[in-house]
Amino acid sequence: MSRMIWCLKGKAVLFIHPNDAFAVQVGNALGIDRTCLFTFNPYDTDLRSLFITFNIAFLTQEQINFIRDYYLPIEACCEVNQQGCKQFMLMTAPVLTSNFVRICLSDDDPSIVLEEGTDVGVSTSPLAAKEITVVSYRSKSRSGVLPLTNIDIMCLNNGNWLNDNMVNFYLEYMYSEDLTKSEREKTHLFNSFFFTSLTREVQGGTTSMKERQHDLDKTWARNVDLFSKDYIVIPVNVRCHWYLVIVCFPSNVTDFSNIVKESEMNSENMANEIDKNETMKMQMAYKEGGRQSSESMVENSASDSNSDGSERQGIPCICVFDSVYSRIRAEKTGVVVRDYLEVDYKRKKGVEKSFKSMKIFAMRCPQQPNSYDGGIYLLKNFQCFFKNPAFKLGNPMPNLEDWYHPACIFKKRQEIFRIIFDFKQQYRDTPTIFK
Numbered sequence: 279m280s281r282m283i284w285c286l287k288g289k290a291v292l293f294i295h296p297n298d299a300f301a302v303q304v305g306n307a308l309g310i311d312r313t314c315l316f317t318f319n320p321y322d323t324d325l326r327s328l329f330i331t332f333n334i335a336f337l338t339q340e341q342i343n344f345i346r347d348y349y350l351p352i353e354a355c356c357e358v359n360q361q362g363c364k365q366f367m368l369m370t371a372p373v374l375t376s377n378f379v380r381i382c383l384s385d386d387d388p389s390i391v392l393e394e395g396t397d398v399g400v401s402t403s404p405l406a407a408k409e410i411t412v413v414s415y416r417s418k419s420r421s422g423v424l425p426l427t428n429i430d431i432m433c434l435n436n437g438n439w440l441n442d443n444m445v446n447f448y449l450e451y452m453y454s455e456d457l458t459k460s461e462r463e464k465t466h467l468f469n470s471f472f473f474t475s476l477t478r479e480v481q482g483g484t485t486s487m488k489e490r491q492h493d494l495d496k497t498w499a500r501n502v503d504l505f506s507k508d509y510i511v512i513p514v515n516v517r518c519h520w521y522l523v524i525v526c527f528p529s530n531v532t533d534f535s536n537i538v539k540e541s542e543m544n545s546e547n548m549a550n551e552i553d554k555n556e557t558m559k560m561q562m563a564y565k566e567g568g569r570q571s572s573e574s575m576v577e578n579s580a581s582d583s584n585s586d587g588s589e590r591q592g593i594p595c596i597c598v599f600d601s602v603y604s605r606i607r608a609e610k611t612g613v614v615v616r617d618y619l620e621v622d623y624k625r626k627k628g629v630e631k632s633f634k635s636m637k638i639f640a641m642r643c644p645q646q647p648n649s650y651d652g653g654i655y656l657l658k659n660f661q662c663f664f665k666n667p668a669f670k671l672g673n674p675m676p677n678l679e680d681w682y683h684p685a686c687i688f689k690k691r692q693e694i695f696r697i698i699f700d701f702k703q704q705y706r707d708t709p710t711i712f713k
Contacts, residue, residue, distance in 0.1 A: 282355045285363030286342045290334040293366060304330060329370040368699055373692055413698060415447055419454040419462055431698065434691050440653030442470045445513055445520065448657050448694055453511075457664055464508040465664075472498050473514045473523075473611075476618060504622060505529040513656055514611060520652035521600040522659045523611055528619055530594040533631045595637045597675075599663075601646040601655035612638030643678045646687075654687045657694075 280300050283293040296304060301318035319327040337345075349355050358366065414425040430443045446469040453467050475498075504510055510525035596615055598608035616633045623631050646655050662681050 284357045287360045290337045291363050292332040294330045325370045326372045331370055417450050417454045434695050439650050445470055445653050466507045467511045470513045470515055473512055520656045522656045524597045527592050527594045530592050531633050531636050595639055597639050597641050599641045599643045599659040601652055605640045608640035639675050644681055651687050654690050658690055
C-alpha cells in the first residue's frame, strides 16, 4: 500500500510515499539508477528518499473531479492546499534548480521570477528577471548581512556564471560555518570587490601607482593586521573568469635588502650579488617553460622532485588556483598582491619592507572543461584548501590536478541551492542565520 498526497489546485501535483514493493516496481519502470544519492529508503528520515513527486500539468478539470470523488475518500489519500504543496515540493526534491524553485515557492514569495510578456513565468536567464531580495545571510563569525536576490540564486543554474554576490556569500558561509575558530583567527577573507578595486586605473597625483592603488583600498583591512595571519584569501574575477588567490604566511617574508645593508657590502659586490640572483631567477623561469619576469619568480606547483614536506611549513608564498591554467595571469595577479602587501606593511608598521622574495606559484589544480564553471571551481578550491588544516604548501609544491573529481562541480551547485533553501525553511524565524 502506498500513501498519496494530492494538490489539485493550480497545477496538479501528486506525492507518493510507496511501500517497498511498489518502490521497486516504479524504480524499474523509470530506469532509476540504484546508486543515485536519493533512491527510495523506507528507513531514512530524509523526505527526499521517501517520496516520488509527479507534477501533472495536463489534468483536465474532469479528471481532477474524478480524483476528488474516487481517490480522496481512500484512507491512504489526502489533499493539501497550494501553499502546503509548494513547501512539500521543496522538502522532497532531491535536486533543486532555479526553475524548480520558482515553481515551489508561494505566489506571494518575492523569489518567484516572472519573465515579462509571458503567462507561465520563467526564463532561466538572470537577465530577464526583475531583481528582488529573497534571503539575507548573517554570518556567525563576522558582523554584517549579505543579501541574496533571485538573480543571484538563478546564477546557480547549470551553465550560468556565478556573480559576485553568490561567490561572496558561499565563501563567507564556508569561512563561518566550516572553519574552526582558530582557523578563522589566522585567516583573513577578502570579498571579490577587493581585487577589482585594487586593479582599478588611477588617474593623476604624484604618489606611486602602488600607493595610489592602496589609497583606494586602505579601508579594506584598516582594522586588520594582515601580517598576523597565516592565510589571506582573495577571490578574483578578471574578464568574467574566476580564480582564487591565497597568500600564505606573509609575516615570514625575508627582506633581502635589509640583509644586504647589514652585511655592509660595497656597491660593486652588491651589484654582483644582484646579478647572480637575477640570473638564477631567470634560469628557474626558463626551466619551467616560457618567458617569465625575474622579479615575479612564477613557478609551477608540480615538481619532478620528491619531497617529504619538511620544507613546506610556513613558507611565504602567493598561490594562484586557476581552473584555466595561465602562468602569465598568475604572475600579474601575484605582483599586484605583493605590491599591495608592501604598501600595507609600510603603512601599518611604519617601515619599508621588500616582498620581492615572496614566490608566486601557479598551482596545478583541476581544470574546468567549459567557460562558465570558474566560480564553482574557486569555491571548491577554497573548501579543499581548508579541509585539511595540516596540509602545508611549500617548495616544491604538490601536484593538485586530481584534488577532486569533476563531478563535484555539478554537485556543488546543488549543494549551494540546498543550503540556501534548507536554511530558509529551518531558520525563517531565526534572524541569526537567514532573516
